Amino acid sequence: MTKATEILNNPFLNKGTAFTQAERQALGLTGMLPTQVQTIDEQATQAYAQFQSKANRLEQRLFLMNIFNENRTLFFYLMDQHLVEFMPIVYDPVVADAIEQYNELFTNPQNAAFISVDAPDDVQATLKNAAAGRDIRLVVVTDAEGILGMGDWGVNGVDIAVGKLMVYTAAAGIDPAQVLAVSIDAGTNNETLLADPLYLGNRHQRITGTAYDVVIDHFVNSVKQLFPEALLHFEDFGRANAQAILDKYKNQLATFNDDIQGTGMVVLAGILGALNISHESIKDQTFLSFGAGTAGMGIANQIKNELMQAGLTEAEAKQHFYAVDRQGLLFDDTEGLTPAQKDFTRQRTEFEHPETLTNLAAVVKAVHPTVLIGTSTQPGTFTEAIVKDMAAHTDRPIIFPLSNPTKLAEAKAEDLIKWTDGRALVATGIPADTVTYKGVTYDIGQGNNALMYPGLGFGLMAATATRLTDETLSAAAHALGGIVDTTQPGAAVLPPVAKLAEFSQILAEKVAQSVLDQGLNKEPISDAKQAVADLKWVPKYGKVTFA
Numbered sequence: 001m002t003k004a005t006e007i008l009n010n011p012f013l014n015k016g017t018a019f020t021q022a023e024r025q026a027l028g029l030t031g032m033l034p035t036q037v038q039t040i041d042e043q044a045t046q047a048y049a050q051f052q053s054k055a056n057r058l059e060q061r062l063f064l065m066n067i068f069n070e071n072r073t074l075f076f077y078l079m080d081q082h083l084v085e086f087m088p089i090v091y092d093p094v095v096a097d098a099i100e101q102y103n104e105l106f107t108n109p110q111n112a113a114f115i116s117v118d119a120p121d122d123v124q125a126t127l128k129n130a131a132a133g134r135d136i137r138l139v140v141v142t143d144a145e146g147i148l149g150m151g152d153w154g155v156n157g158v159d160i161a162v163g164k165l166m167v168y169t170a171a172a173g174i175d176p177a178q179v180l181a182v183s184i185d186a187g188t189n190n191e192t193l194l195a196d197p198l199y200l201g202n203r204h205q206r207i208t209g210t211a212y213d214v215v216i217d218h219f220v221n222s223v224k225q226l227f228p229e230a231l232l233h234f235e236d237f238g239r240a241n242a243q244a245i246l247d248k249y250k251n252q253l254a255t256f257n258d259d260i261q262g263t264g265m266v267v268l269a270g271i272l273g274a275l276n277i278s279h280e281s282i283k284d285q286t287f288l289s290f291g292a293g294t295a296g297m298g299i300a301n302q303i304k305n306e307l308m309q310a311g312l313t314e315a316e317a318k319q320h321f322y323a324v325d326r327q328g329l330l331f332d333d334t335e336g337l338t339p340a341q342k343d344f345t346r347q348r349t350e351f352e353h354p355e356t357l358t359n360l361a362a363v364v365k366a367v368h369p370t371v372l373i374g375t376s377t378q379p380g381t382f383t384e385a386i387v388k389d390m391a392a393h394t395d396r397p398i399i400f401p402l403s404n405p406t407k408l409a410e411a412k413a414e415d416l417i418k419w420t421d422g423r424a425l426v427a428t429g430i431p432a433d434t435v436t437y438k439g440v441t442y443d444i445g446q447g448n449n450a451l452m453y454p455g456l457g458f459g460l461m462a463a464t465a466t467r468l469t470d471e472t473l474s475a476a477a478h479a480l481g482g483i484v485d486t487t488q489p490g491a492a493v494l495p496p497v498a499k500l501a502e503f504s505q506i507l508a509e510k511v512a513q514s515v516l517d518q519g520l521n522k523e524p525i526s527d528a529k530q531a532v533a534d535l536k537w538v539p540k541y542g543k544v545t546f547a
């Protein structure tokens, strides 16, 4: 293959019709492109018109992924221009459809690394090959056991890692050549996939136990060795592994679990936003987590830390929580508690009829929550009766149905506003339209970790952080305050996605400052703002050099 062909097929170098005549000459591209030289703006206008002609959002996604596969700079230039429109297409919820149809739709591995549990000796080579000499600063890895709320999707789940990375670049400005999406294919327990002749992953049940742990360990150690500057982001692991992996590695390198910590941050930020509107104190709230899994317990821990910073002891803080899972309200003697759940159980002696507290309706009636968070994967479970019961005991009920994708949400924003006569303070997992009710227009915040992880990750990278602490997470959760004008009727509890780039920058600076304040930077850095500015990549064509 010639140098010219390699350049045109390299999405990190390719400019397509934007190569100038001089570049075409120098790189041996003469005659390989139509004569006209286009600006990136002209390319973007033409591409956007094609995008608009597509019949539905999945077709639009496939078109955008083609541009992504061919020319990263143009893709991110377009995404900058159409952020609010593109977010639900390249990310949640349309990414969920793409994952379900990954086999049928497959055309391109998208520069991801595919690690197989059956070939532990290939882990290093896999990462090295996929990086292809690029200076990797950010790795997003999934084993796809818990893709959003849709369960096990095997190798198909790689799309969530790619999607999370797209949001990183669009929101915070990480150079797309410095990122790596990783699929850990540990097998799958999804019978539909196993029976599908087109399935592209390992065709066996999920491997657990030592063989699994060894591959994860091998993977983390290889990341440390091959990409010593990189931040490692874990996404959509199963409930049993997510917390255990985080606990094992959090003091070894800069790493975080997005479903635990990213979600904890965005929910705390949303609650702080809601309390700004209601003028209430966090210390007066009663929290009910419905779905006490990875996200539910991550959220509870983040709020618990906040209560402790507000002066409560750990024991006092825990008294503010009720966790409900499949078994109903979680008691200290409930069977099958996860380690994370054990921190948030109640005692049967607190209730007259504890044996009746086996469902959400009964628990809401008994404990009168002021904050209700849904991470249960159970659609429609925040019913009108439950919401009205909750709203009868608090002026401004805070209700966040967060399960993704759209079909799994515990409630719709519009219903929550109506059932509470406009009093509910709402955030949803996926984007929601504004709701007009009795003459007031309610903006609905998107309670999605995408509001937080790009700024968090970028700040950690800019500051060359050695690890992520609770102190930094807390600083980040507070960074979004003041962006929304909470005096407006119908104000949202979180800032709009339209401002994602703006507030990711603020967030990154706060995070970087927090890292420096704790002395957790690898490199000598004195100015957090400058470090963030220095790392920022913008989508414009640079000089192509090719050895």
Ligand SMILES: NC(=O)c1ccc[n+]([C@@H]2O[C@H](COP(=O)([O-])OP(=O)(O)OC[C@H]3O[C@@H](n4cnc5c(N)ncnc54)[C@H](O)[C@@H]3O)[C@@H](O)[C@H]2O)c1
Binding pocket: 146, 147, 148, 149, 150, 238, 239, 259, 263, 266, 290, 291, 292, 293, 294, 295, 296, 324, 325, 326, 327, 374, 375, 376, 377, 378, 402, 403, 404, 405, 408, 428, 429, 430, 447, 448, 449, 450
């Ligand atoms: N909006 C966001 O930013 C965000 C972030 C993370 C997760 N989520 C969503 O939250 C949901 C859960 O994700 P996760 O990673 O915590 O998964 P998980 O599997 O770790 O947790 C789900 C929990 O719900 C429980 N559950 C299942 N059926 C239930 C029922 N009928 N009643 C009560 N509890 C029940 C499960 O036992 C489990 O503990 C998913 O839909 C995911 O998309 C949203």
Ligand SMILES: O=C(O)C[C@H](O)C(=O)O
Binding pocket: 092, 147, 148, 149, 236, 258, 259, 403, 404, 448, 449, 450
């Ligand atoms: O991916 C998302 O949209 C948010 C979150 O990480 C989830 O798992 O639902």
Ligand SMILES: [Mn+2]
Binding pocket: 148, 235, 236, 258, 259
């Ligand atoms: Mn997730």
